[in-house]
Amino acid sequence: MVMLFAMLAGSINYTLSMGFAFTFLLASLANIAMLHTWRNLLHCQVQFLKAVPVFVGQNAMIELTITETKYRTRYAITAKFKANELDKKSKQPTSMHLATTEDITAATTQAFHSALKTQTRGLHRIPRLTLCTEFPLSLFYAWSYVDLNHDYLVYPTPASNTDFQPSSIAFSSQSNAENTTTNHQGDEDFSGHRPYQLGDTPKQINWKASSRGLGLLTKQYESFSPSLIHFSWADTAHFNLNYEQRISLLTRWVIDANQRKQRYGLNLPRGNIAPSNGEMHYHTCLKALALMETA
Template identity: 35%
Template sequence: MSTLPDNSVTLGRRQLFMLPTRFGLLFAALLVVQLLAAINYANGLAYALTFLLGSLAVVSMLYTHRNLFRLRLAAGTSAPVFAGEAASFRIHLTNDSDTPRFGVAVMHDKKEIARVDIPARGSADVSLGVPAVKRGLLTMPAVTLTTRFPLGLLYSWSRRVTLEQSCLVYPRPAGPTPRQTRAVESPEPQSGLRAGGDDYIGAREFQPGDSPRHVDWKAVARGEAWRVKQFGGGYQATVWLDWDTLAGLDTETRLSVLTRWVLDAEHDGMLYGLRLPRQTLNTAKGEEHQHECLKCLALFGLKP
């Protein structure tokens, strides 16, 4: 089995194994009985039929082995998921030969996850779902390729193939949790915009004295915490999500709550920053900033 620079694995002869299936054993027993009958009755047609069927079995052995030989496996990208969800690993199977491959099965933990046909000079993709139990980096498990092509008389399989691929698992978000900050959230001016106006700039926690007109009643109806919509053209609500505001909670609970706050701040269109022990991410917003914040939370305290 050779490993190429692009993190792909090509199956060689020494990594493939073969054994007869149950039907193959029955077929072999049938040939023995038929051969004995031909010898006993000195029947030329019986000899011819026996050797013809035996030749088919020998040829099928060659095709069964070739169906996996020189197949190339490569790992595709894996999108981040939250703890408790299923990570999806993509396996790219490439056939560099001029012969199509039929009935190639991909096995994981002794279970078939997919069966594909791969055309000559073509490829096929297979998705492997793995439960993401805890945050961090989830490595792709080993897989095995098997086939019974063409007659089902022989079963060929490969060694366990491990591809260097991992999936980032974010902490599981906590339920709706009132956001706590060291300082009151404040609007921050954006350059080039005129102050004043009625543009929606985000939401903050409800405080006594706030106008009921600005309460986000849709969120309240969903059972979420009471929040107040903020308006003001040319300004952007800014908030710091601070580890130290969650004193008294254990590490995983803090990470879970901070994950919820990051998602809420991004949903509300706020500028938000993240403060962790020995690590700070400056205020920003957008999918890339959200990913960086969640990545810091996912890898917090884990060994590289």
């Protein structure tokens, strides 16, 4: 803009017809560029899809769509969250994230994925979204703010020290937690033999080995775990850990039990979760740990 005024002043001072023409041409291009920059963002509809839960330190991926409603292609539309905006619940800065820039074809819907850095566990409000563009000449910047009015969940950081294990009182009477191998068959890996014991079923006996004169041997299978485990908040008091470290330890136990396909429950100060397994139960337990009150 300053350059245009300088060119106009020089053209007036020296009565340069070509200077006038060039100045007015640039001014016209600037006005047209400003109009197209504004129209490039006009009438775009934003819809929130989902925010996948993550652990502290991972980037929370916010999935949304932007729909073009006026039958014209939009170019270089950027979706980003405001930097250093304080989360209203945790009072922690959301920090900067990965901005996403996409073109939107006329009358279509384009998916956008924006990432937020996570610093604390819990349920956090998604910060204000900024839609912006500098198309076509990057001379002007048009933007619009969108409040998504949704939250994203951050699970606690799992403890890295696996030396801390649940004490024996954490296991129910229905389980035998000390056994790492069992006598059950199925999809488990074969781990070896042991001498026959009274009560072993015929299916467990290795009859081929018996026919070779090796006696009655019972087949054992590894990794099968019928144990029913109760992870208790009180159980973490046996270790010299602070409040957040105890939550991290419970998180580690839940992750390990889920990987071993065990049935496990969670006993917390504000409620209990009955033993079960599967992905839904896994995320229910992690959510309960994430939403525990801060110390």
